[in-house]
Amino acid sequence: MGLGVDIRRKLKGFSLDAAFSIEDGVLGILGASGSGKSMMLRSVAGIDQPTEGRIELSGRVLYDSSRGIHLRPQNRRVGYLFQHYALFPHMTVAENISCALPRDHRRAKVDMLMGRFQLRGLEKRYPSQLSGGQQQRVAVARCVAAEPEALLLDEPFSALDAGMREQMQLELQAMLRDYGGPVVLVTHDQREAYRLCGRLAVFEAGRCIAKGNTKELFTRPGLVQVARLTGCRNISPARPLGGKKLLALDWGVELITDRPVPGDVTAVGIREERWVHAEGLGAVNRFIISYLERFEEMDAHSARVLLSDQPGAASLRVRLPRRTQLPDALCVAPEDVLPLRGEV
Amino acid sequence: MNISPVLISIRTSIVSICITFVLGLMVAKAVAAIRRPWIKGLLDGLCTLPMVLPPTVAGFFLLYLFGVKRPIGQFLLDYFGVKIAFSWEATVLAAFVLSFPLMYRSARGALQQVDSSLLDAARTLGRSEMWVFFRVELPLALPGVMSGAVLAFARGLGEFGATAMIAGNIQGRTRTLPLAIYSAVAGGDLESAQDYVLILLGVSLLVVLGMGSLSGNRRSLRRRGEG
Numbered sequence: 001m002g003l004g005v006d007i008r009r010k011l012k013g014f015s016l017d018a019a020f021s022i023e024d025g026v027l028g029i030l031g032a033s034g035s036g037k038s039m040m041l042r043s044v045a046g047i048d049q050p051t052e053g054r055i056e057l058s059g060r061v062l063y064d065s066s067r068g069i070h071l072r073p074q075n076r077r078v079g080y081l082f083q084h085y086a087l088f089p090h091m092t093v094a095e096n097i098s099c100a101l102p103r104d105h106r107r108a109k110v111d112m113l114m115g116r117f118q119l120r121g122l123e124k125r126y127p128s129q130l131s132g133g134q135q136q137r138v139a140v141a142r143c144v145a146a147e148p149e150a151l152l153l154d155e156p157f158s159a160l161d162a163g164m165r166e167q168m169q170l171e172l173q174a175m176l177r178d179y180g181g182p183v184v185l186v187t188h189d190q191r192e193a194y195r196l197c198g199r200l201a202v203f204e205a206g207r208c209i210a211k212g213n214t215k216e217l218f219t220r221p222g223l224v225q226v227a228r229l230t231g232c233r234n235i236s237p238a239r240p241l242g243g244k245k246l247l248a249l250d251w252g253v254e255l256i257t258d259r260p261v262p263g264d265v266t267a268v269g270i271r272e273e274r275w276v277h278a279e280g281l282g283a284v285n286r287f288i289i290s291y292l293e294r295f296e297e298m299d300a301h302s303a304r305v306l307l308s309d310q311p312g313a314a315s316l317r318v319r320l321p322r323r324t325q326l327p328d329a330l331c332v333a334p335e336d337v338l339p340l341r342g343e344v
Numbered sequence: 345m346n347i348s349p350v351l352i353s354i355r356t357s358i359v360s361i362c363i364t365f366v367l368g369l370m371v372a373k374a375v376a377a378i379r380r381p382w383i384k385g386l387l388d389g390l391c392t393l394p395m396v397l398p399p400t401v402a403g404f405f406l407l408y409l410f411g412v413k414r415p416i417g418q419f420l421l422d423y424f425g426v427k428i429a430f431s432w433e434a435t436v437l438a439a440f441v442l443s444f445p446l447m448y449r450s451a452r453g454a455l456q457q458v459d460s461s462l463l464d465a466a467r468t469l470g471r472s473e474m475w476v477f478f479r480v481e482l483p484l485a486l487p488g489v490m491s492g493a494v495l496a497f498a499r500g501l502g503e504f505g506a507t508a509m510i511a512g513n514i515q516g517r518t519r520t521l522p523l524a525i526y527s528a529v530a531g532g533d534l535e536s537a538q539d540y541v542l543i544l545l546g547v548s549l550l551v552v553l554g555m556g557s558l559s560g561n562r563r564s565l566r567r568r569g570e571g
Binding site for chain 1: 459461462464465466467468469470471472479480483484
């Protein structure tokens with residue numbers, strides 16, 4: 001059962017090597033643009049053909065290079081939500097949805113879907129007459145109408161403005177909870193991945209460099225690239241100093257983590273929002289700081305600060321809850337000091 | 345004025361535009377699907393060639409292929425008893441060959457403009473390739489396809505050089521309007537020539553009007569498409 005993918009695709013100057021499986025729930029594929037996420041998704045849908053490998057869905061083989069199997073997209077029962085929704089511009093909303101339905105009971109089913117996706121009253125509109133959010137609802141309704149055994153979502157919120165994005169994320173989350181099958185959501189937005197995906201696979205340059213429980217990957221990224229893609233903006237080369245200590249070379253300070261630091265750690269990361277005012281906390285990871293730049297934002301202060309007065313020390317970003325005075329000293333909890341491997 | 349050139353021209357241009365329309369669309373679709381760039385380039389060039397050749401040169405090649413003593417002409421005569429050269433069918437052949445590139449190129453351009461994710465979306469929804477073509481690809485490409493067809497029709501109607509080469513100028517059989525104008529002028533019958541010219545002028549004006557309304561359609565479709 002579930003969706004199993006293990007494919008390779010070789011092109012000039014780029015190779016894709018992806019392997020993952022998912023039973024149900026939402027798997028996020030997080031990666032920068034050009035990391036091969038979309039190509040992978042297209043291969044699963046049958047729009048692209050990989051060079052070799054195997055794709056299985058609910059016990060059916062969709063693709064197997066060793067046996068020469070390459071099912072056409074029509075026969076895969078895989079739903080694909082395109083980045084810009086790919087609604088047929090010359091058909092009305094009702095026509096777009098009924099495209100995906102078998103002939104019998106078409107009208108009743110369209111009506112049911114229109115109700116379920118809050119589209120009542122828009123039956124006769126053309127896609128260009130809809131808001132971005134409505135367009136997405138139509139696209140999702142059309143996708144679900146075909147009763148796919150797996151859903152693939154390609155950057156589903158990238159075409160929406162910020163306000164609508166939040167609203168549609170909530171709606172999609174509710175829809176995905178009802179949908180029983182496996183869902184793969186491709187995104188480059190770490191917030192989206194964190195909100196919507198139970199599990200996560202991180203892609204870089206066509207390879208899956210990490211996978212696991214989303215919350216765990218965010219709290220313990222382990223690799224420099226994963227830390228970066230999950231939104232950690234402060235990363236410094238580091239050297240383990242034995243025990244739970246390590247030396248952050250760019251920032252010129254010693255940091256203490258919550259666990260013994262392995263010998264192969266090469267870097268350290270601290271998320272900007274994890275720094276706190278150093279009042280109550282003890283003396284662990286406490287630094288007298290100097291400010292380079294500060295920005296006052298609606299909900300927070302963000303700033304670039306130096307942790308040490310060593311010559312050549314690099315600055316890092318901090319984001320503090322809004323208060324009247326910026327503190328002279330900051331600290332960070334040991335569990336928020338992330339030891340990382342890999343090249344900075 | 346002898347009415348027969350008018351009737352011959354109407355028959356020829358209608359039959360040839362039907363063939364050109366279907367074949368042009370099919371070949372455009374087939375060439376677009378070819379993956380190897382050099383084969384694609386070669387076929388593309390071959391399909392465009394009659395457009396850039398002088399019509400008499402195209403006619404010469406047609407005569408070279410379809411003449412009674414030439415390979416294709418001989419084959420058709422031996423096995424089907426059909427003689428192409430200097431028959432009414434030759435006027436259709438000439439009009440088709442010379443108008444085909446216009447249809448082919450417009451259709452190819454118009455099909456290429458259609459967002460391929462729409463076609464992929466229809467496929468993942470379980471729709472057959474036939475459905476995808478007739479319900480999504482063709483309707484969205486229609487304004488471009490139709491303006492190609494109008495151009496091709498006009499080209500076929502006005503065809504002179506190649507027709508004269510392969511079909512000749514036989515009164516009542518292969519003398520189309522352009523040839524009749526030429527013959528009338530050559531014979532000093534300017535009055536008939538004027539009548540023929542007025543008929544062609546009328547049709548040309550209709551074609552221009554047709555093109556205008558098509559591009560109007562195209563604009564409104566784009567408006568619907570983009571919002």
